[in-house]
Amino acid sequence: MTKDPLVVFTPSGKRGRFPAGTPVLTAARQLGVDLDSVCGGRGICSKCQITPAWGDFSKHGITSAEGALSQWNAVEQRYDDKRGLKPGRRLGCQAQILADVVIDVPPESQVHRQVVRKAASARVIEMDPATRLYYIEVDEPDMHEPTGDVERIARALSAQWGIEKISTDFSTLSLLQPILRKGGWKITVALHNTDTESPPRLVAAWPGLHEGGHFGLAIDLGSTTIAAHLTNLETGVVIASSGIMNPQIRFGEDLMSRVSYAMMNPGGDREMTAAVREAIATLATAIAQEAGIDPSLILELTFVCNPVMHHLLLGIDPVELGQAPFALATSSALNLTAADLRLTTLPASAQVYILPCIAGHVGADAAAVALSEQPDRSEDLVLVVDVGTNAEILLGNTSRVLACSSPTGPAFEGAQISSGQRAAPGAIDAIRIDPATKEPRFRVIGCDLWSDDPGFAEATAATGITGICGSGIIEAVAEMRIAGLLDSKGLIGSAEQTGTARSRPEGRTHAYLVHDGSADGGPVITVTQGDIRAIQLAKSALYAGARLLMDEMGVDKVDRVVLAGAFGAHISPLHAMVLGMIPDVPLDKVTSAGNAAGTGARIALCNLAARRQIEAEVRRITKVETAIEPRFQEHFVAANAIPHATDGFPELAKIVTLPQVAFNAGGGGEDGGRRRRRRG
């Protein structure tokens, strides 16, 4: 008896025998091979493209010869004429298996294709979105069989796709009748399936075969900025990224001032809710326009945000988050619609997923960082620091993960710094100070040259040299310490003490002159004693938070550090270490993860399993509350020194030797400093 032809699919390696004449798509489905289809095998969607491989495949034990698939047929020819098929490609629903064959499923034809992240980490996102499209042919209404259009859509989904039960979003219901008639009873529907008990929900429909794609927005809702990534939900590709300032800034710069605004002003929470929702709706339109798509194609949104932003987005008064025990209205992940959040520029049925919060001070943004960086899957002990106005800090490995949030304030973002500014062209973002001459050289955003390179003046003529951004101020303070302009307590020495006229008196303290542009009408850029204090406060809060987690974990050191946050991506690890922002580790163990919270939002947008994973992980994470922990204050005070009063930094000492200088504000020189230390 002759055997049925053997088919081997790559890259999955799945194999099986099928009667001659079986369409490749049918074989793929029976074997559980990941081969896409929207039209259900009608030869019109082209999602099922495959590439047969010809030759001897000893690895698979078969010879795949041309002729093992049926002839190229009229449906394929029609598609090729209309849209073009790549050479060697066939439509899996049309090509039939006639003999042993090896068939490759290219990445574009896989539903669960993997999207490589742009960031340094090699982590990939596997596509498994909650919303999928299905093309169906619906029975026409019949007076003798009185059923509604929705019921006949459900019947078509059951017969043609094996989907037994659906629910219909109310806002979609009103649109269905004209769509069905326009499409001549052939339509494409979008079903949103959260993988829970409830049946898939019909959230959008189009006449005929819909080929315009469907999209999702991953939104990182921060206290200062709102960033969104518009993602193609079929391919996982980010087609546009954009951001705007959070308009709630007018109610208060930081989180606690917004909570107080809500406390002091009746209806203040509602004002802030309306402002942020309107901004998100505007951002959604702008980003769709930038990408050249209709906003009606945005069918899903995911949000990550800190607890105060979370409550204000949901329309919940954040007052409870301003006082112990910092009770959240809910910490669970939420499934809502754009209509619930009154995001008026998006389809009312667009599905919203908000990641779970970890605790009253540790929000969905920290959960997103955990999802992106996966400390729970790290064999070595990793400290993940998401640097922003608040620092989200995670410490853990496969056995346990701890989390806290630390109020670093806006200094790391260039705010509350005398010459500080946001990262924009003209801002100094890197600086080096010669320890011998104490002369600085620097780079500004928008120009790759250093200030002592030929052509720097011409190259920066357009932008000017306008101030120092967050990464610039961190480097400036660290370089001042390395060059001996600053002592371990954070005092700037006088010209006499430091040997440079760039140390200039300013009241009872000193400031270091980085750049004097006054001759050309530009600013005089200095690092003042006040700036150093602001950075000390911020870095002490960060370090104290990390130490608190290390205490809780019972360790004195960590194996590696990941700097996350849009700003974390630009921090120089060496300078962060000199400042004592992060615990001492070998420099090659400090990596940058870019905007990890935003990445977490993208992962949750593209992958349902990731949502389940972070919901479970959040329940396992141990929260440490910095606000009520007495040791936080101790750690904070000790961390005020640069790099630290008591913790040694042996790894740092292998790379730089920090000068043993000590100044005092009155200019007492080294002796004065020593005297003060003895007294202290």
Ligand code: FES
């Ligand atoms: S499944 Fe749609 S073209 Fe083959």
